[in-house]
Every structure is written in C-alpha cells, then in structure tokens.
Amino acid sequence: MNLLNTLGLAPATLAAQLAAAKVLVVGDVMLDRYWFGDVSRISPEAPVPVAKISRMEERAGGAANVARNIASLGGAATILSVVGDDEAATALERLLANDGIRASLKRDAGIATTVKLRVVARQQQLIRLDFEDAPSHEILADKLDEYAAIVA
Numbered sequence: 001m002n003l004l005n006t007l008g009l010a011p012a013t014l015a016a017q018l019a020a021a022k023v024l025v026v027g028d029v030m031l032d033r034y035w036f037g038d039v040s041r042i043s044p045e046a047p048v049p050v051a052k053i054s055r056m057e058e059r060a061g062g063a064a065n066v067a068r069n070i071a072s073l074g075g076a077a078t079i080l081s082v083v084g085d086d087e088a089a090t091a092l093e094r095l096l097a098n099d100g101i102r103a104s105l106k107r108d109a110g111i112a113t114t115v116k117l118r119v120v121a122r123q124q125q126l127i128r129l130d131f132e133d134a135p136s137h138e139i140l141a142d143k144l145d146e147y148a149a150i151v152a
Helices: 011-019 063-072 087-098 137-144
Strands: 022-026 029-042 049-062 076-084 102-108 115-121 124-131
Touching: 022 063, 029 063, 029 076, 029 087, 049 063, 049 087, 049 115, 063 076, 063 087, 076 087, 076 137, 087 102
Parallel strands: 022 076, 029 115, 076 102
Antiparallel strands: 029 049, 115 124
C-alpha cells in the first residue's frame, strides 16, 4: 500500500498524484439538506421569520464530501461509513453514485443517518437543524480485514 504524502507538493504535482490514486475515506458521513426560500413576514405565533420554501438541494457531507473532493480531482474514491437504515442513507448512496464514488455504507437500523438541514433566505442561513445519532463503529470491524493497512 502506498501512502500519499502531500506535504510541500506543488498543486499540479498533487493533482497528478491524486488523479492516479485509489483512496479509501473512512469517517462519519451526513446528508446536507438546503431549503431555499424568501421571508416576507414574521409569524404571528412567535417573533420568528416565516420562510416560503421555493427550492431544495441535497449534498453528501462530512467524510463523503472528502471523497467527493478526491473524485473531483480525478482520484478513485471509496467511502466506508455507518449510516441508518433510512431514506437519508438511500439519498446518500444515490448522490455518491452520481459523483462516481464507490460507497460501502453499512446500514444500522438502530441509528438515524445524520442529516443537517439548513434553511436559507437571501443568502442568509436562518437556522440549521441537526438530526443525528452517534454511529457504532464496531459494525465496520468485519470490513477492515479487506484492507492491507489501516491508518488512524
């Protein structure tokens, strides 16, 4: 197994090395959701803005974003993580496949996939709502035997 040493490399050299690299990313993944809209009034129930949502986006976040960055530079990225057995995990698998990333997402029915929902109006984030459970990384133990080396 080769380790990619990026210390002090010129950007062009680093990009060339990444383009030839097969990189395994291990870490916590999340689904980043964005709801975009306009605020034109304050709620009569509480002094908070009322956002009328006109557009929604989803992106792979956390360690999945690292894998996306590697793939965007031409590297062959694989992501290994634990997710819930839910709709958010299915959305993550779809997003990663669309970006050409091999996903080894181990589903755990005992947790919910982490979702970070941001409500944005006029380029201003109004609120972020986090839905998350701490994943059990023991579920990945059976996968570790498939790799020649592990760097922690």
